[in-house]
Amino acid sequence: MASAKTLAPDRLDPRLRDWIGRFERSPLARDVVTQLEGRAQEIWRETFELLRSQSPEYRNAVDDDFTAESKNHCGELLETIVRIAAGRRLHSDPFAFVRRHAEWRARHQVPLVASLHAYRLAHKTYWGITRELLARHRRQKEALRAVAMLSDFWIELFEAVGAVLEEAHAAEAARIFAQNTNAHARLIDNLLAGVEPAGMEERQLLALCGIRAGMKLTVGVFRQLPVSDGRPVDSEVALRSLVRLLNQVLPSSQFGKLVGLGANEIVLIAGCNGPAAQALAVHLTRHGFSRKSSVGASAGFGLDKDEITQLPEAATEARLAADFTDPSRLLLRFAELDLAELVLHRVDKAVLRLIPDWIRRAYEADTEQELFRTIRAFARCSLNVKETARQLDVHTNTVYFRLNQIKARTGVDPRTFEGMTLLVTSLRLLDRYGPRLR
Secondary structure: OOOOOEEOHHHOOHHHHHHHHHHHHOHHHHHHHHOOOOOHHHHHHHHHHHHHHHOHHHOOOOOHHHHHHHHHHHHHHHHHHHHHHHOOOEEOOOOHHHHHHHHHHHHOOOOHHHHHHHHHHHHHHHHHHHHHHHHOOOOHHHHHHHHHHHHHHHHHHHHHHHHHHHHHHHHHHHHHHHHHHHHHHHHHHHHHOOOOOOOHHHHHHHHHOOOOOOOEEEEEEEEEOOOOOOOOOOHHHHHHHHHHHHHHHOOOOOOEEEEEEOOOOEEEEEEEOOOHHHHHHHHHHHOOOOOHHHHOEEEEEOOOEOOHHHHHHHHHHHHHHHHOOEOOEOEEEHHHOOHHHHHHHOOOHHHHHHOOHHHHHHHHHOOOHHHHHHHHHHHHOOOOHHHHHHHHOOOHHHHHHHHHHHHHHHOOOOOOHHHHHHHHHHHHHHHHHOOOOO
């Protein structure tokens, strides 16, 4: 009688019985596969080298724990393959080890596509070894029959384990998502407050998200663009869709990331081995985020930071940068902001009372536009009268006349640095805040 842990071949599902039967009818194929027993280390090393060169998704995941788990899984897979070929008793759930493997990978955020790629490369490794062994066999007809049998077997086996892995990975990922939603939100809130993860759960979650010591860190703030055609838009649905898109397009091989949905905005905490804000902007631009029609959102990024304690600064910088985005520049780094424009944006309203009354009254009445145009052009031309006249398409004497008028009316000489700074700053403040604000 079969034990509780193992089953005789006649108690297995039809697929496994079919494989065992094929090996019974092809003794050469059985002998070749059973000779692989004890070669798990060699098979693992060959497959792992292919993975590191061909699958960039693995690069941020490889550590001592990952290596140990990968070796163990390779050994369990080979043991199961040999048991099938030799017709030995199998566990009641022969692919339970695949489910454990998938759950471990999901908990450690190894992308499913990378694990499936690993199986494809393992398939290639097994097929290459057995084909090479059979190519040296002296009985060619028997060898060709074994090759044909093993060709089908390797395809079917790795399709089967791939399907088991995919299902188990999806189920575990869904469970983790439900469990970690609150922990994820708390971790983001703490990081944005500059608080280092203290508990084991938070530290593990941070590591699972790929954010590690030594990375450059930054914060990105994403906001939905207003819809110009008047159609109603469910803002929360649109932002949730953008959260999923960000998780998809930012590869774990390049970025560690935490993406959270806040009040009318998405906050991204990202880590990178190089300049983080610049790398994010470049990558997202390549994926269409700089086009209004692609994602319907704009984003600002803070300066790079070395420590979690500096993330509150990065969040403030990201929101300021997001304030300056518009349809002509949807992605903006804080480092790209114009200093004068930023100072004007952050000005206290009491400062507006220092604007000369003549400029305020003329601006409000929409008069003296020629003088205003002359002030702006004179500033752009670095106080060069001839260049200003050329740009305005007037005689130089006209420019001199207008500059003298400005000095006579305001007592401010626009031909001095201090005078021009006051006049241009006043106009820029009025452009931003309007003449009635006091």
